[in-house]
Amino acid sequence: MVTKRLAVAVALTAALATACGSGGSGGSAASAPASSAAAPSAAEKVELTYWNWVPNMDKIVEVWNQAHPDIHVTSSKQAGGDDAAAKFLTAAKAGNPPDLVQAEYQMLPSFVAAEAVADLTPSAGGLKSQFGDGLWSLVTLGTDALYGVPQDSGPMMLYYRADLFKKYGVDVPTTWDEFAAAARTIHKADPKSYLTNFSSKDPGWFAGLSQQAGASWWGINGDAWKVAVNDDPTKKVADFWGGLVKEGVISTTASFTPEWNKALADGKLLAWTSAIWAPGVLSSNAPKTAGKWEIAALPQWNAGENASGFWGGSAVAVSAASKHQDAAVKFLTWLNTDPAATKLLVDQGAIYPAATAAQGALSTAPEFFSNLPDFWQKAASFGAGARGFTFGPDVNVTYNAYKDAMDKAVAAKSSFSDAVTSMQDATVADMQKAGFTLAQ
Amino acid sequence: MTTQRDRSRIQEALTVGRSRHAAEAPRRPLGLAPTGLLILGAIYCLLPVSWVLVSATKSPGELFTLSTFQPGTGLFSNLESLNAYRGGVFWLWMLNTLIYAGGGALLSTLVSAVSGFALAKYRFPGRNLIFNILIGGILVPAVVLAIPQYLLFSKLGLADTYWAVLLPQILHPYSIYLARIYAAAAIPDSLLEAGRIDGATEFRLLRRVALPLMIPGMVTIFLFQFVAIWNNFLLPFIMLGDDHKFPLTVGLYTLLAAGANQPSLYNLIITGALLSIIPLIALFLTMQRYWRTDLSSGAVK
Structure with missing residues (x-):
C-alpha cells in the first residue's frame, strides 16, 4: 500500500519538479550540477550522510570516523527495500538527498533514470578488478558509466534439510527434473510436507531463478531499452513452477510470512532455493533447525552445468546532488574494498561481501551452519556461475505485476507463462508512459 | 479508611439511583441484540491487542512454533534485547513520539480552540469562506499532503x-470544525455579552470564559490528535532522514523492512x-474522566 502510494507520489513529484523547473524558480541551488560545486578546502571538515539498512552500520562508520577526522560520516538506518528507494528518489527530487545511499541492484537503474546518482567512473572506475564481472555489470548497467560500488551480493543455491531428505530417501537433486521428482516423492510420503514453496510475493527470487536459466529482461541498446521479461528462459522457469503448483506437490505459501516460518520450523518445508544470505533468515525464523540444513548448487537445466542467479544484494551510490562527491567516494571505496572494512561488514553487518578478496577471506561458517565448516568455500563454488542481468528503470512495476499476476495464477492454477506475459505488458506500458525509447 | 467509606457511600448512592430509575422507567427489553453487537465489537478490537500481548512473551524460537494464544517464556529476554538494540534507540524513538504527539496535539488543540471560538462567536467578513475552506x-x-509538504x-x-x-x-481542519461546533453549543x-458589559477585553473573555467552558471539547x-500523530507513519517517514529523529512507527518499520537479505526482527x-x-x-484512562464531566455538565443544564 505504502509502496504504491509512494510510487504514485514520486511520479507526481517528478511531474511537479519538471513543471517548477521550467518556471525558472530561484531556489534551485540544490539541483545545480555537482561538478560546479566548489571543492572543500583541505582544512574544512566534510560532513557526509549515508542512508542504509545494514545492521550495525553506525558502528562500522564509527571506525572510519575515528581514522578520518576530516571526513565525518553519519549513518542513518532506513527501512530497507522498495520504500527506501522511493524515499531516496523523493528526497533527490526535493533537492536534499543524503550524500551516500544504499541501492539495491534492481533499483539502481531507476536512480540513474531520475538522474539522482552520480557517475563515479573517474574516481572509482579503477575498482573494477576487485569485483566479479557479473556484479560489476549490475552497477554499470552494461554501459561505460559507473553508478555505484557493489557492497553485498546474493548468489543463489539450494538449502535443504539433510535429515529429512534421508528420512524420505530423496537424493539431492542436481537437475530441475530431479527436483520435480523429489517434490512428488516427498509430498506422496507425507501429504503435509512439501519439498519447497512457490512464492508469488518474491519477484526478486523469481528473477534470480530466471537469470540462472539465461533470461535477460532488459538491455540498453544505444538510447533505447530492450524489454524481454517474457523471453523463452523465463517462460521455461515459469511453466516449470506452474506445473508443480498445478500438480499440488509444492506449497504455495509465500516466503517470509509467519505461515512459512512455521512450516520451516516444523520441518514441513524441506528445501529452499535461496541466496547466500539465507542462514541469517533461517536462524531467525527457525532457530531450532540449526545443524540440520545443508547446501548444494541450484538444480540445473542442463545436467553438468554450474549456473546460478543473484537474489538480493546492493551497491553504495553517491547522490548527484552531493557537494562532497570525492569524499563520498573515498569513504565508499574504503567501506567496500578495504579488508578491515569488509571484515566489519561481514562480522557486524552480516552481509556477504561483494569484493572478491573479501569473499575469499571468509573462514568461519555461520553459526547456523556449524555442521558445515566449509560453508563459505562450498557457497563460493556454487555461486561462481551466477549470472546477473541488466535491470530496467521501472523494476518496481515489473515486480508488482509479478505479485498480481502470480497471485492470480497460483489461485486459479492457470498458466504461469501467461502471467509472465502480463509482467512484460505492464513493464512495456509503463516505460512507454514514462517516455523511454523502446527498441522493438 | 475514608476512601473505603467514600466508595461504599458512592456505591450506595448509585444503587439507590439505579433502583429509583428502574422503578420509574417502564420495563425495557434486555437488549440482547445491542449487547451482543457490542460484545462482538469489543472482541474485534481486543483480539489483536491480546495477540500482541501474548506474542510479546514468545522467544524467537517459540514465535512460530507455539500455537497462537499460548504464552511463551521470552518476555523478559525480548525486553532486554529491545532495550539493547542499537544502544537503546527504541527509547529515543519513544521520546521522539512523545514530543511529536504531545507537542503536536497540544499546539493543535490550542490553535483549534482559538480558531473554533472565533469562527463560532464572531461575525467578520470572510468567515463563511474560511469555514468552507476548512470543511473542504x-x-x-x-x-x-505529505509529499507536497515535504517539498x-x-x-x-x-x-x-x-x-x-x-x-x-x-493545523487540523477537523479539529477546528469540532471546536467551532463545541464552542457554539x-x-x-x-455570557460573553455579560463579560463585555463588565469591561473584559476579548482576550480575557477567551481566556477566562471561553476556554474553560471548552475544556471537554479540547480534551477530545x-x-x-495525540492518537493520530502517535500512529502517523507516512509524514515522518518522508520528512525524516536521520534515524535519531524517528518516531516509533517509522523506527519499528526499519526493523520490519530490514532489507531482502536480513531477517525481520519480529520479536x-x-x-x-x-x-x-x-x-x-x-x-x-486518565483523560476519560474529562469526558464524564462533559456528560454530567450537560445533564446539569
Whole structure:
C-alpha cells in the first residue's frame, strides 16, 4: 500500500519538479550540477550522510570516523527495500538527498533514470578488478558509466534439510527434473510436507531463478531499452513452477510470512532455493533447525552445468546532488574494498561481501551452519556461475505485476507463462508512459 | 479508611439511583441484540491487542512454533534485547513520539480552540469562506499532503527536523470544525455579552470564559490528535532522514523492512508494538474522566 502510494507520489513529484523547473524558480541551488560545486578546502571538515539498512552500520562508520577526522560520516538506518528507494528518489527530487545511499541492484537503474546518482567512473572506475564481472555489470548497467560500488551480493543455491531428505530417501537433486521428482516423492510420503514453496510475493527470487536459466529482461541498446521479461528462459522457469503448483506437490505459501516460518520450523518445508544470505533468515525464523540444513548448487537445466542467479544484494551510490562527491567516494571505496572494512561488514553487518578478496577471506561458517565448516568455500563454488542481468528503470512495476499476476495464477492454477506475459505488458506500458525509447 | 467509606457511600448512592430509575422507567427489553453487537465489537478490537500481548512473551524460537494464544517464556529476554538494540534507540524513538504527539496535539488543540471560538462567536467578513475552506480541508486526506509538504519544507530547509513533523500537524481542519461546533453549543452568547458589559477585553473573555467552558471539547481534540500523530507513519517517514529523529512507527518499520537479505526482527517489533500502546492506554484512562464531566455538565443544564 505504502509502496504504491509512494510510487504514485514520486511520479507526481517528478511531474511537479519538471513543471517548477521550467518556471525558472530561484531556489534551485540544490539541483545545480555537482561538478560546479566548489571543492572543500583541505582544512574544512566534510560532513557526509549515508542512508542504509545494514545492521550495525553506525558502528562500522564509527571506525572510519575515528581514522578520518576530516571526513565525518553519519549513518542513518532506513527501512530497507522498495520504500527506501522511493524515499531516496523523493528526497533527490526535493533537492536534499543524503550524500551516500544504499541501492539495491534492481533499483539502481531507476536512480540513474531520475538522474539522482552520480557517475563515479573517474574516481572509482579503477575498482573494477576487485569485483566479479557479473556484479560489476549490475552497477554499470552494461554501459561505460559507473553508478555505484557493489557492497553485498546474493548468489543463489539450494538449502535443504539433510535429515529429512534421508528420512524420505530423496537424493539431492542436481537437475530441475530431479527436483520435480523429489517434490512428488516427498509430498506422496507425507501429504503435509512439501519439498519447497512457490512464492508469488518474491519477484526478486523469481528473477534470480530466471537469470540462472539465461533470461535477460532488459538491455540498453544505444538510447533505447530492450524489454524481454517474457523471453523463452523465463517462460521455461515459469511453466516449470506452474506445473508443480498445478500438480499440488509444492506449497504455495509465500516466503517470509509467519505461515512459512512455521512450516520451516516444523520441518514441513524441506528445501529452499535461496541466496547466500539465507542462514541469517533461517536462524531467525527457525532457530531450532540449526545443524540440520545443508547446501548444494541450484538444480540445473542442463545436467553438468554450474549456473546460478543473484537474489538480493546492493551497491553504495553517491547522490548527484552531493557537494562532497570525492569524499563520498573515498569513504565508499574504503567501506567496500578495504579488508578491515569488509571484515566489519561481514562480522557486524552480516552481509556477504561483494569484493572478491573479501569473499575469499571468509573462514568461519555461520553459526547456523556449524555442521558445515566449509560453508563459505562450498557457497563460493556454487555461486561462481551466477549470472546477473541488466535491470530496467521501472523494476518496481515489473515486480508488482509479478505479485498480481502470480497471485492470480497460483489461485486459479492457470498458466504461469501467461502471467509472465502480463509482467512484460505492464513493464512495456509503463516505460512507454514514462517516455523511454523502446527498441522493438 | 475514608476512601473505603467514600466508595461504599458512592456505591450506595448509585444503587439507590439505579433502583429509583428502574422503578420509574417502564420495563425495557434486555437488549440482547445491542449487547451482543457490542460484545462482538469489543472482541474485534481486543483480539489483536491480546495477540500482541501474548506474542510479546514468545522467544524467537517459540514465535512460530507455539500455537497462537499460548504464552511463551521470552518476555523478559525480548525486553532486554529491545532495550539493547542499537544502544537503546527504541527509547529515543519513544521520546521522539512523545514530543511529536504531545507537542503536536497540544499546539493543535490550542490553535483549534482559538480558531473554533472565533469562527463560532464572531461575525467578520470572510468567515463563511474560511469555514468552507476548512470543511473542504477535511475531505483531503493528510496522506495526500505529505509529499507536497515535504517539498515545501525542503525549500525552507526544514526537512529532517523536528519541526517538519510538528508543524504540518498543528493545523487540523477537523479539529477546528469540532471546536467551532463545541464552542457554539457550550458558550452562551449571553455570557460573553455579560463579560463585555463588565469591561473584559476579548482576550480575557477567551481566556477566562471561553476556554474553560471548552475544556471537554479540547480534551477530545487533544486525544484525537495525540492518537493520530502517535500512529502517523507516512509524514515522518518522508520528512525524516536521520534515524535519531524517528518516531516509533517509522523506527519499528526499519526493523520490519530490514532489507531482502536480513531477517525481520519480529520479536523486537512485537515487543516494541506492545510497549508503544501502553502510553496510549494510560492517556485514555486518565483523560476519560474529562469526558464524564462533559456528560454530567450537560445533564446539569
